[in-house]
Amino acid sequence: MTPGFEEGLKLAPFSLNRVDKQAFLLQRVRELCLHHQQHCQAYQRILAAQGCNLQTVETLSALPFLPVSLFKTLSLSSVAAEAVVKTMTSSGTSGQQVSRILLDKSTANLQQKVLVKIVSDFIGTARLPMLIIDSSVVMKDRSLFSARGAGILGFSLFGRNITFALDEQMALDHQALKAFLMKHRGQPILLFGFTFMVWQHFWQQLKATPGLYDLSQATLVHGGGWKKLQSQAVSPEQFARSLQQVTGLQRVSDYYGMVEQTGCIYMQCEHGRMHASLWSDVIIRDPQDFSVCEVGERGIIQVISALPESYPGQSLLTEDEGVLLGEDNCPCGRKGKYFRVLGRLKNAELRGCSDTYAAQL
Template sequence: MRLKDSTFLMIDERIELAISRIWDYGVYDLNENDREEILLPVIRAQTRDALVNPHIRSFIDKLSVNPDEIPSLELVPWVPVTMFKEFDLATVPADDIVKILRSSGTTSQQTSKIPLDKVTIQNQNRSLSKILANYLGPKRLTFIVIDHPEINDPRNEFSARTAGVRGLSLYARKIIYLLKKEGDTLTVNPDALLEIEQLGKNTPVYLFGFTWIIWSVCIPYFRKHDICLNLSDATLFHGGGWKNLHKIAVGKDFFAIEIQKLFGIPSNRILDFYGMAEQTGIIFPDCECGFKHVPSCAKIIIRNIQTLKPCDIGERGLIEVMSILPVSYYGQALLTEDTGRIIG
């Protein structure tokens, strides 16, 4: 028994070492053959470790899968992200959980619950720092949060918006919150606007906000008060809320035009990103050509909506996001409800 425990300890250390060294390959430099070779052994071991969770064990047993014999990343057992709304998918003891991240949702929706331990948070933070550095360079910059300060209050629920703000603030030299709360309503804070205007147009900054909040709160306020910032050396990261925007016929191009007009941010630095609470630590921002790239710690598989088999290049299907970052829950292979396609 002592030998078995020691063996598992060595394997765990090997996994941690592999995760810590993944960035030695560069943020976006892995080709698909190398990605398969490097990630597969780690995800095999993580899948085996996830069997301590009874829901995951039942799920994988029904598939008759031996984690140690998974032949490829495409055949790693995936779970639908909706499982986080119904089940506790923690894979570490309860005492190791330091935060429960809750996905965004209305009061009528059941939110996902993602258990986080210190190791998972460290992995996610390092990943975000590496991805951001690829877009912003090595220096810390002023960070403009298009949200209110209370979103980052540790006394409040740890939400997807909170995770986004905290994750991206790792790169910040200074933080300015553009919005404030008036009762239950969000509005622009004039004092924050003045502080931003005093930065000067050539001051490099970066901004982050949820797309729907930017559109429904900032844009109307800027129009009403005839505000046009001149953030010509800024980068905006925004994501989420596209379903609401599509309902009012606002697309990505029109959104970028309005942001460029009112914020003064160059169109090539208005970066929509794809990400989700269940895979915090991985964001997929646009490149200068408007495409999203997969970081070294992750893999994207597109699955046919009817058969769930992997799609060919260019074929649209459900997005599966794979990651080696989660340790405290089974997030190695998650099938989303979103659709996309791999360009190449």
């Protein structure tokens, strides 16, 4: 019997096999589509223009999807204005339009609950001493408090004794770093940062003095765009290896996510694969006709989320290219699809936290 959504929230994030997960997600996401059709006039018009009959849809891949860029031009909401408790914005360079995501209390709570369950599956449930590879100014300046600030705030749930590694000029705060590592010597610690900033402001400043700081007990979780690093010919493998050589860091885990589907992030396992949880899915589509690609074929990443109740963000076509690697058989033991992100589509806007910051820098 397919679990209902509330029952599904109690399950482990990678516990259902393909058949059971697809049935669970189809039921939930179709309900979300019907909900938004009834409560969001713009979404209703989009479905009508497509001639979409949600009642006849029998597979996830047949459900309608929206281009993620639509949130930059339309205010899409399925709740009354007074029910909105938080407005999330994507990162953007100067003059660039940003996505605006309107959250009610229920959706915000769901996002936080699912984020905790997914990340805890990879790093454990204990709150670890946490070093954030960023400046605390990002949390004070409201003009910067977008996807970057929200990412820091979200991952702070997993930490205690939170310390920022960079000062207001984005220089390494040696005093704060030394005090943090001294206090937690010999303990497991958690590092979090956006990919380009970890490389540009952490590794670049430490590489002149390898071994100055011992991070052999640390786990680094990082995310955001790879576009700038790819232009510098830095691969994920080189990124992790370089940090290890300078700090002794052994455990590095990337994640894939976006402000348009906060909460449903895709964490990288110890075998380097991004994993879709019980509450999310990925579909790779052919850029020519949007047909579903087979395992091993490159295409546009479509992301599915069971969470958005306040806005129609349950099925989005991204501006990223990826490849599905398999399902239910990753050596790490987690069920569900696993995939690799190959980068931004050519001519797509710069929009990742790290890539946007890199462009501004």
